[in-house]
Amino acid sequence: MNKSDSERILGMLSHFDYQQTENPQEANLLLINTCSIRQLSADKAFSTLGRWGKYKKLNPEIKIGICGCVAQIEKENIFKRNKNVDLVFGTRNIYELPDLIKKIESGEKICAIKDNAIKENTDFCIIRDKSFNAWVPIIEGCNNFCTYCIVPYTRGRERSRDFNNIINEVKTCVNQGFKEITLLGQNVDSYGKDLNDKNITLANLLREIAKIEGDFRVRFVTSYPTDITDDLIKAVGESDKICKYFHIPMQSGNDEILKAMNRRYNRRQYGEIVKKIRETFKDNCVTITSDFIAGFPGETNEQFYDTLSAIEEFKLDYSNTAAYSPRENTIAGKWIDKFIDEKIKKERLKILNDKNKEAVINSNKKCLGKILKVLVEGFKQNEENGKIILNSRAENNKIVHFEGDKNLVGSFVDVKINSYSTWCLFGELMN
Ligand code: SAH
Ligand code: SF4
Numbered sequence: 001m002n003k004s005d006s007e008r009i010l011g012m013l014s015h016f017d018y019q020q021t022e023n024p025q026e027a028n029l030l031l032i033n034t035c036s037i038r039q040l041s042a043d044k045a046f047s048t049l050g051r052w053g054k055y056k057k058l059n060p061e062i063k064i065g066i067c068g069c070v071a072q073i074e075k076e077n078i079f080k081r082n083k084n085v086d087l088v089f090g091t092r093n094i095y096e097l098p099d100l101i102k103k104i105e106s107g108e109k110i111c112a113i114k115d116n117a118i119k120e121n122t123d124f125c126i127i128r129d130k131s132f133n134a135w136v137p138i139i140e141g142c143n144n145f146c147t148y149c150i151v152p153y154t155r156g157r158e159r160s161r162d163f164n165n166i167i168n169e170v171k172t173c174v175n176q177g178f179k180e181i182t183l184l185g186q187n188v189d190s191y192g193k194d195l196n197d198k199n200i201t202l203a204n205l206l207r208e209i210a211k212i213e214g215d216f217r218v219r220f221v222t223s224y225p226t227d228i229t230d231d232l233i234k235a236v237g238e239s240d241k242i243c244k245y246f247h248i249p250m251q252s253g254n255d256e257i258l259k260a261m262n263r264r265y266n267r268r269q270y271g272e273i274v275k276k277i278r279e280t281f282k283d284n285c286v287t288i289t290s291d292f293i294a295g296f297p298g299e300t301n302e303q304f305y306d307t308l309s310a311i312e313e314f315k316l317d318y319s320n321t322a323a324y325s326p327r328e329n330t331i332a333g334k335w336i337d338k339f340i341d342e343k344i345k346k347e348r349l350k351i352l353n354d355k356n357k358e359a360v361i362n363s364n365k366k367c368l369g370k371i372l373k374v375l376v377e378g379f380k381q382n383e384e385n386g387k388i389i390l391n392s393r394a395e396n397n398k399i400v401h402f403e404g405d406k407n408l409v410g411s412f413v414d415v416k417i418n419s420y421s422t423w424c425l426f427g428e429l430m431n
Contacts, residue, residue, distance in 0.1 A: 249291035253310025295345030
């Protein structure tokens with residue numbers, strides 16, 4: 001979501017003759033977009049601001065700005081922590097950027113933090129980071145208030161984007177040659193709930209996107225388990241353009257921990273959703289991935305082991321993992337007496353990562369002998385034998401390497417999978 005915001009910010013800046021540079025010494029404006037999901041990412045933002053002080057010393061005309069989740073939370077405090085900062089703007093102030101830029105250019109220091117909904121402005125272009133993959137946000141914010149999570153405080157309540165604006169953005173991407181469209185949201189499957197029109201749902205959005213002519217595929221992340229409707233599962237099955245890929249974070253395999261996290265499902269219900277999806281898409285042709293947190297406050301060893309057994313029981317193809325990071329203002333962040341020792345959290349994270357690796361290898365094994373449709377994203381030439389090895393991504397999000405012509409970059413091809421390592425598959429070109 002932050003990357004997608006950065007693409008929009010870059011697009012807006014380009015309307016003011018700002019061009020991107022890799023060299024901070026040439027810049028007139030240094031802007032950092034920040035994430036605060038874990039303490040480490042927030043700390044990194046402040047250390048980057050600290051490092052940028054030297055550029056302001058060399059050129060006092062340089063402007064320094066910070067936006068995103070850390071800005072949204074810290075507001076004016078940022079000026080106190082770093083006197084070189086000229087601009088602080090929140091997650092809902094992106095479309096005010098033209099005004100904000102004018103103000104800082106005239107020497108003002110500005111902190112713009114909105115707590116209410118933003119009005120989208122589609123007049124600006126978007127400078128996308130990748131050549132073939134386009135991120136398209138469809139819903140912002142979150143209403144769930146999981147006890148560990150800072151997102152509802154940094155991104156506010158759920159706001160769905162206008163249906164037609166999304167369709168137009170996807171059409172533009174397809175016309176520009178983007179081959180993979182990823183619909184983004186903290187909870188994509190809540191799309192439309194705030195729009196008072198029962199026909200505006202993620203399922204219907206996918207159906208409409210699938211009607212767009214062109215050679216592309218679409219995926220969506222992240223889904224909240226109990227917001228996955230039967231109609232959504234059905235819609236995914238209706239078109240080859242929609243990836244059979246569900247990212248459904250479970251967070252913990254233990255019911256008591258799920259309750260303490262304020263997740264609205266238990267292990268059995270999560271399992272039923274996974275089962276329903278797997279039964280709809282036969283022949284192991286669906287990918288289900290998850291997120292898990294190790295060392296949530298009060299988590300016992302037995303409860304942690306329930307997470308490991310869940311990965312196995314639900315045959316999850318891959319999981320993002322993290323050690324619990326206390327976040328200020330969140331409910332669990334106040335349960336200091338239940339915090340798990342850092343050393344134990346690290347140990348659990350390592351065990352969780354090992355379990356995840358095992359699950360990934362099992363999932364890779366299922367791909368052996370299969371023909372996967374992949375999008376070729378780039379290539380490398382082997383220095384010794386000169387052979388071109390293409391790197392690509394399959395519908396199941398796995399990286400696939402195979403020998404082929406570099407002209408295939410940017411196209412979909414069929415690859416038969418012959419072998420694998422932990423993090424990628426190897427195959428041969430079929431067409
Ligand atoms: N909306 C999604 C998750 C978005 S946040 C969902 O409900 O599942 C992305 C991931 O960051 C979460 O799935 C969670 O695993 C992780 N995360 C969020 N807050 C965290 C914290 N305080 N400590 C560690 N991981 C956290
Ligand atoms: Fe955070 Fe996701 Fe929970 Fe929302 S649903 S509070 S984004 S973990």
